[in-house]
Structure formats: C-alpha cells, structure tokens
Amino acid sequence: MMLGAYLHGTPGRLPFVGHFRVSKTWDALSFSVAGSIAQRTELSTAFQAARNLESVLHSLNMSEFADRHVLMNSVLTAINSLDLSTLGPDHGQDLCLILVAKDTAGMGIAGLGLGGVWSWANDALQPLVTDTHPLLCGPGLQPRLPGVLTLDEPAHTIVAIPHDHPPQPPRSTALEHLKLACGVHR
Amino acid sequence: MSTIAELDPRRDMGLIRERIGTALSNAEDLRPILRDLANRNPVALAELVIGPKAQTAPPWIRAVLSVIDVLEASLATGGLYRRLVALNEQTQIEVLQVAARRHPSASWLIALSRTVEGKRAGEIHLGAAIHHPAFAQNCWAHASAGHLPGLIAIALQTGRAEPAAALTAHDHLEAAGLALVNTLTHSPNSPVVAMMAAAWGPDLSPVLHKALPKLRSRTVAVALSVQVNGYPSFQTLLKTLISAMVKT
Numbered sequence: 001m002m003l004g005a006y007l008h009g010t011p012g013r014l015p016f017v018g019h020f021r022v023s024k025t026w027d028a029l030s031f032s033v034a035g036s037i038a039q040r041t042e043l044s045t046a047f048q049a050a051r052n053l054e055s056v057l058h059s060l061n062m063s064e065f066a067d068r069h070v071l072m073n074s075v076l077t078a079i080n081s082l083d084l085s086t087l088g089p090d091h092g093q094d095l096c097l098i099l100v101a102k103d104t105a106g107m108g109i110a111g112l113g114l115g116g117v118w119s120w121a122n123d124a125l126q127p128l129v130t131d132t133h134p135l136l137c138g139p140g141l142q143p144r145l146p147g148v149l150t151l152d153e154p155a156h157t158i159v160a161i162p163h164d165h166p167p168q169p170p171r172s173t174a175l176e177h178l179k180l181a182c183g184v185h186r
Numbered sequence: 187m188s189t190i191a192e193l194d195p196r197r198d199m200g201l202i203r204e205r206i207g208t209a210l211s212n213a214e215d216l217r218p219i220l221r222d223l224a225n226r227n228p229v230a231l232a233e234l235v236i237g238p239k240a241q242t243a244p245p246w247i248r249a250v251l252s253v254i255d256v257l258e259a260s261l262a263t264g265g266l267y268r269r270l271v272a273l274n275e276q277t278q279i280e281v282l283q284v285a286a287r288r289h290p291s292a293s294w295l296i297a298l299s300r301t302v303e304g305k306r307a308g309e310i311h312l313g314a315a316i317h318h319p320a321f322a323q324n325c326w327a328h329a330s331a332g333h334l335p336g337l338i339a340i341a342l343q344t345g346r347a348e349p350a351a352a353l354t355a356h357d358h359l360e361a362a363g364l365a366l367v368n369t370l371t372h373s374p375n376s377p378v379v380a381m382m383a384a385a386w387g388p389d390l391s392p393v394l395h396k397a398l399p400k401l402r403s404r405t406v407a408v409a410l411s412v413q414v415n416g417y418p419s420f421q422t423l424l425k426t427l428i429s430a431m432v433k434t
Contacts, residue, residue: 013326013355014384021388047380050388051416183387 001156003107005032005100006182008161008170010039016183018046018088020053026062028104031071033057034182035097035112036162038088049088056082068101068108069148075099076110076145084141092141098160099145109149113139115163118170119155120178125169128158139163188222195223195230202234206241216249224256232260236269247277251284264294271302278302279310286311291320296327299336308336316344325352334361341365345373347381354393355385363396367406374409394420404431 003023009015018039023032037053038046056078065071076099084091096113109128111117114136118125129135134147139162159170159178172178179185189205190198202223209216223231234240235250235257247270250257257266267285271278282302286295290311299307308328315321328337329352337349338361350365362382369378383390394414401407407428414421 009387013322014351014381016387017384019383019388042377043380043384044377047377047383048416050383054388054416055418183389185387185389185392 003030003032003100003102003154004157004184005034005098006157006159006179006184007034007036007096007098008159008165008182010162010165014043015181017043018050019183020050020057021184022054022057024058024060024062029062029065029068029071029102031068031075031099031101032158033075033097033099034160035095037092037095038090039094039096041088041090045088049086052082052086053079067105068103071103072099072101072108072110072145072148075101076142079141080143087141094139095141096139096162098158100158102154107151107154109135109151109158110145110147111135111160112137112142112146113163114160115165115167116169117149117158117160119151120157120159120175121155123173123175125159125178127169128155136163188218190219190222195227199230199233202230203239206234206246210241210243210246213245216246217252220249220253224253228256228260232257236261236266240269240273242273244274244276247274248280251280254284254288258288263289264292264298267298268294268301271298282310283314286314290315290318291323293327295324296331296333299328299333300331303336306336306339307331308333309339312336312340312349313343316346321346322348322352325349326355329353329356329358332358334358337361338365338368342368342372345369345371345376347376347378350378351381351385354382354390359393359396362393363398364400366393366397366410367400367402370406370409370413371403374405374412377413379410379413391417391420398424398427401427401431404428404433407431 018037021034038049060078065074098114099110101108117128117135119128135149137146170178170181172181190202193201206219267281270281279302282298295311299311303309312324315324325348337353341349347369350362350369353362353365366378369376382393411421411424
C-alpha cells in the first residue's frame with residue numbers, strides 16, 4: 001500500500017493556497033510529504049513557491065539513501081538548498097509540512113507547523129501525538145528536523161492539520177472524503 | 187399630476203385598476219401613476235404589483251421597475267422579483283438584470299437565474315456582480331447549482347479566475363477545462379491556474395488535461411504553458427501541442 005501524508009485544507013473557498021504534495025518510492029524505501037507555503041501571500045506567489053518545493057523534492061534520487069533516517073534529513077536538506085526567495089516573501093518561515101518515510105525497519109514522521117497528527121486505521125482517525133509533543137512545533141524552515149516520531153507498525157495514511165487550523169480532528173468519516181479535504185483526488 | 191391623483195388608494199382600488207387598464211390600452215406613460223401611488227400608499231402599490239389581479243403587460247412591468255425601491259421597502263425582495271418574473275416571460279430578463287444590479291450578493295438570485303436564463307443561468311447575475319465583493323461567492327453558488335454554461339461564458343467575458351476555480355472546486359472538470367481556456371483567451375495573465383489549485387488541491391493535472399482538447403489558439407496555449415511550469419509532464423505535452431499549432 002502506498003504511503004500517504006496528507007495536510008488538511010484550511011476552511012474557506014480556497015483551502016489549498018500554497019499546498020504541495022510529493023510521494024516517492026524506491027525499493028523498500030518510500031516517503032510522502034504534504035505541506036503549505038506562503039499561504040498568506042498572493043495566490044500566484046504561493047502557487048509558484050509550492051511548485052518550487054515539489055520540483056526539488058521530485059528531483060531527489062532515492063537510490064542514494066541508505067535508510068529512512070538519511071532520506072528524511074535529505075528531504076529537509078533539499079528544501080534548505082532552495083533559494084529561499086523562491087519560497088515567498090517570508091522566505092520559508094511560514095512552511096508547514098508533514099513528512100513520513102518508511103523502510104524495512106519501520107516508519108518515521110516529522111513535521112513543521114502542525115497542530116495535530118493522526119493515522120487512519122480501522123476506518124477512523126487515531127491521534128498519534130499529544131499537544132506537547134515536539135512533532136507539533138511552530139512553522140518555518142529549520143536546518144534540522146525538530147523531532148521524529150517513530151512507529152514500529154507502519155501506518156499508511158497520516159493526516160495532519162496546520163498549526164493555525166481549529167484544533168479538532170478532521171471530521172471526515174470516510175477515507176475518500178478525508179483525502180478530498182486534503183486536496184487529493186486520486 | 188397623475189390620472190389617479192383624486193382617487194383614494196384605500197377606497198378606490200377598483201377605479202385605480204380601471205385607470206391603469208385604460209392607460210395601458212392608450213400606451214400612456216404609467217410611471218406618474220406608479221410614482222403617485224408610491225408616494226401616497228406603498229401598500230396599495232404592492233397589492234397592485236404582486237396581488238392576484240396584477241397586470242401582466244410588459245409596459246406595466248417595465249414601469250413597475252421604476253418604483254422598485256419603494257416596493258423593496260415594503261415587500262420581501264426575493265419574493266417580489268420572483269413574482270415579477272412570473273408575471274410575464276417577455277420582461278423576465280429585464281427584471282433579472284435589475285435584481286442582479288441591486289442585490290448582487292442575494293442567494294435567491296441563483297434559483298431566479300435558472301428560471302429566467304435556463305441553460306445560461308448565472309450569466310446576467312455574474313455579469314452584474316463582476317466588481318462586487320460577492321463575485322467569488324456567487325461563482326461558487328452557481329457552480330454548486332450546476333450552472334456550467336453561464337460560468338463558462340462569464341470566464342470568456344471577464345477573464346476572471348473565479349469561474350474556472352468554482353467549477354474545479356465542484357468537480358465539474360470538463361467545464362473547468364473550458365473555463366480555463368476562456369479565461370486565458372480574455373486575460374492571458376489571469377492567475378487562473380493558481381486559483382484552481384487553491385480551490386481543488388495541488389495536483390491539478392486531471393483538470394489541466396481537460397483543457398487540452400479545448401485549445402484552439404496558439405496564443406492561449408502559450409499563456410497556459412507559462413502558468414503550468416510546476417507540472418513538468420503536462421508542460422512537456424503542452425509544448426508538443428504548441429509546436430504543432432499554427433502561428434496566427
């Protein structure tokens with residue numbers, strides 16, 4: 001089953017301003033990242049910043065990474081390698097993302113600017129962390145991942161809400177609806 | 187001075203109706219009568235306009251529109267315009283135009299547009315609300331009601347990004363593809379792709395592919411190409427298409 005990280009949209013007519021999403025798999029190694037950037041700026045700027053992030057993440061050569069730890073750090077390194085002016089007027093300081101990576105030994109979850117993280121299991125959302133967990137840190141690009149949550153049993157679908165989202169779990173009761181609320185249509 | 191000046195609206199409604207009928211037969215200007223009634227007894231005016239014995243002739247309805255402000259003050263607006271629309275098919279568009287101009291954010295205009303414009307529902311309403319803050323809200327409401335041709339037409343007339351974004355948000359992907367092309371035909375720099383992605387989600391490829399068969403102009407195709415540089419596989423496909431298109 002494909003690994004999926006999903007960032008819930010914000011309330012309103014345009015829930016996915018500056019949203020980006022990339023998933024890649026190579027052999028037993030895979031990652032999925034979903035996030036938002038430059039959400040409070042002009043639409044075109046946010047859109048281009050999101051595409052810039054997707055572009056650099058798509059360019060990662062998965063065969064170079066020994067395990068999920070190296071992979072997760074490389075994702076952040078790749079984002080940091082971007083000219084920060086291409087990430088909008090805040091230069092990446094408004095970046096929110098959920099990053100999940102998996103190898104044969106387990107699964108790791110990291111985040112920036114998140115208000116809550118759940119896994120989808122048995123047709124319901126299960127909370128993965130409490131309010132004080134370092135995974136729920138403030139937004140903004142950092143030189144290193146602020147914390148990684150390790151799961152021994154892989155969860156294929158991980159859903160997060162941004163830090164400025166109302167702090168309730170997403171309401172969706174079906175996976176398809178949940179994906180749509182995260183701007184994913186297939 | 188109107189021909190009903192000496193009549194009492196509370197007592198002489200029958201006579202007033204007769205005078206109005208005569209004025210209609212003689213093709214006289216009805217506006218002085220209506221203004222007189224509006225000044226003296228707005229309730230009687232409302233009864234004449236929406237009551238069961240209301241006149242239905244187009245000149246009467248056109249004259250009624252000249253005192254619409256008074257009628258709106260004494261009647262529920264949505265019901266008033268629905269009644270005026272129902273009175274005569276010939277004047278429906280004029281009534282809808284007035285309603286859209288005066289109440290661009292009213293939700294009842296969605297159903298009224300369907301009644302009057304049929305398949306083109308939304309064109310008059312959205313056309314009247316282009317510069318109103320409720321324009322986006324109206325696009326979403328018309329998309330939700332399935333008024334696809336109206337939104338597609340407005341995209342071509344205005345170059346605004348909202349019609350295509352609203353269609354995308356409501357999963358009308360074929361229509362969204364056409365609205366996208368129409369938007370860029372009018373305004374090549376409209377941030378339409380960015381707004382569609384903001385409404386639907388980051389992977390816009392399924393919607394973009396719907397636009398491809400609708401592209402007729404190389405100029406529009408180039409405008410689209412500039413906006414989709416974040417979707418490399420689609421852009422490659424589009425560039426192939428552009429290279430095969432005739433320069434005009």
